[in-house]
Amino acid sequence: MDEHVMRTYVRQPQVFVSGEGAVLRDAEGRRWLDFLGGIAVSALGHGHAGLAAALRDQAGKLLHVSNLFRHPYTEDVATRLCRLAGMEAVFFANSGAEANECALKLARKAMRLRNTPERTGFVALEGGFHGRTMGALSVTSGAKYREPFGPLVPGVTFVPRDDLRALEQALATRPAALIVEPIQGEGGVHELPHEWQRAARALCDASGTLLIHDEVQCGTGRTGRFLCGSWAGVTPDLVTLAKPLAGGLPMGACLVRAGLEATFVPGDHGSTFAGGPFVLRAAQVLLEELENGLLDNVAARGAQLREGLLALQREFSRVREVRGRGLIVGLRVDGAAELQKQLYANGLVTNCTAGDVIRLLPPYVIRSQDVDEALAILRTTLRAAPTPTPA
Ligand SMILES: Cc1ncc(COP(=O)(O)O)c(C=O)c1O
Incomplete structure (x- = not known):
């Protein structure tokens, strides 16, 4: 795979072929919720009609x-x-x-x-x-x-x-x-x-x-x-x-x-x-x-996401801190690298940065139900995951 591409990235094997809003689909039709947005890029989500x-x-x-x-x-x-x-x-x-x-x-x-x-x-x-x-x-x-x-x-x-x-x-x-x-x-x-x-x-x-x-x-x-x-x-x-x-x-x-x-x-x-x-x-x-109201959605969805993440922090002791503002959010959590892999396996795209932070940078167009779904995947994954041994 990628034999003639310089190895500057560790890439997932899935081949993404399409998307709509915050949803990404791979070549086999599997669906992911994209809370990384191409690392803070895909503000309008995928497949934006306009x-x-x-x-x-x-x-x-x-x-x-x-x-x-x-x-x-x-x-x-x-x-x-x-x-x-x-x-x-x-x-x-x-x-x-x-x-x-x-x-x-x-x-x-x-x-x-x-x-x-x-x-x-x-x-x-x-x-x-x-x-x-x-x-x-x-x-x-x-x-x-x-x-x-x-x-x-x-x-x-x-x-x-x-x-x-x-x-x-x-x-x-x-x-x-x-x-x-x-x-x-x-x-x-x-x-x-x-x-x-x-x-x-x-x-x-x-x-x-x-x-x-x-x-x-x-x-x-x-x-x-x-x-x-x-x-x-x-x-x-x-x-x-x-x-x-x-x-x-x-x-x-x-x-x-x-x-x-x-x-x-x-x-x-x-x-x-x-x-x-x-x-x-x-x-x-x-x-x-942005001039026609998208900033309001960022603020509203950001607040919803933050509230949900703070609830997760209260529920799971390994979640140490919720950082950020609007739709740039960091969840400091024990075993972040492993958790990020489990989230991906469960259909939520995020990334792990600075060693112990799950970073969320979803599209600005995410809907309330997308945030609920992401929080549900986070909760299920945290529940199922073994408590990490301290480093
Ligand atoms: C704050 C900041 N500045 C600069 C860059 C570099 O941007 P690019 O990868 O488009 O060159 C990044 C990329 O992650 C960034 O986060």
Whole structure:
């Protein structure tokens, strides 16, 4: 199986061929409830009629023209994104890592324009994940991601996510930017305390450091608001988005606040594929849905899911903690890796992250009965599972 594919993933044997809403089906007709959503991507679920119709139409019209020419969706999607995010301008990318590359490069260029070209460093958090390209990897803390690939970009300082004193000291070295995820996703679904987030904003202001929010996983409506940082009342200087942005097609975006929009000039940055008509047509559908009430469903289903998970925590002592917000949820549980396999065998797709967390990132379109069904599978599986022996 997969003989000519590089072994960068541990893949399940099932071959998924179709889906509708939060349901996935394999080639043998077996049904799964998808509470991973392609790792935070499939916001509109599978087989979304409006998205499919738009893409069928667009595929017959125009797929690609390059960024040297105009097409009908660039300005519309950029305007919607800036309106929703409260930002001024956007650079379109193809992935989360690329959106972060853009943010890091833009921060350095901004420092040059401020006549502080020596400010090239970055500060990032322990437990943070920002992608696997060289720049994004350099601000990602996990040793397992970094170690085989050094030397990475120099001048990166990591600080613990709960230590403001360490952050203050790191910012005193005058880096170009601080990059944080308001909710660390790969790191185990840790929301940064709102007080911490506000203090970090103030420290960035005081030290002239740009604040980058990586909302690749927690943003684009996943918490019930378009930007996750808004729960803490924090506006970053730059924010990066990707995963659900084009409903399942590869797309990233780096947005900047007013005052930074002219940092790049023609030739500074680019991408052959990014911002093409096919992908932006998909993004237009997603953003329309968000503007037309989908965020309310995220909030309602998120609350329902959280309530059900808290009930499971009361029922099963091995369930230690329910983390997250909206539809980015982490269940810290003893024996998480084994439980994730059992859930999959019982028809619920989730994943295990940070060693002890079952992560749930379902589509935004999930219905109340989908949440009930997922909770029922969790309950049955926890009941049937032997209590894990402590590590
Ligand atoms: C917070 C965050 N940033 C960046 C990335 C990288 O995104 P991509 O895999 O699209 O490059 C991820 C991917 O999981 C992520 O969770």
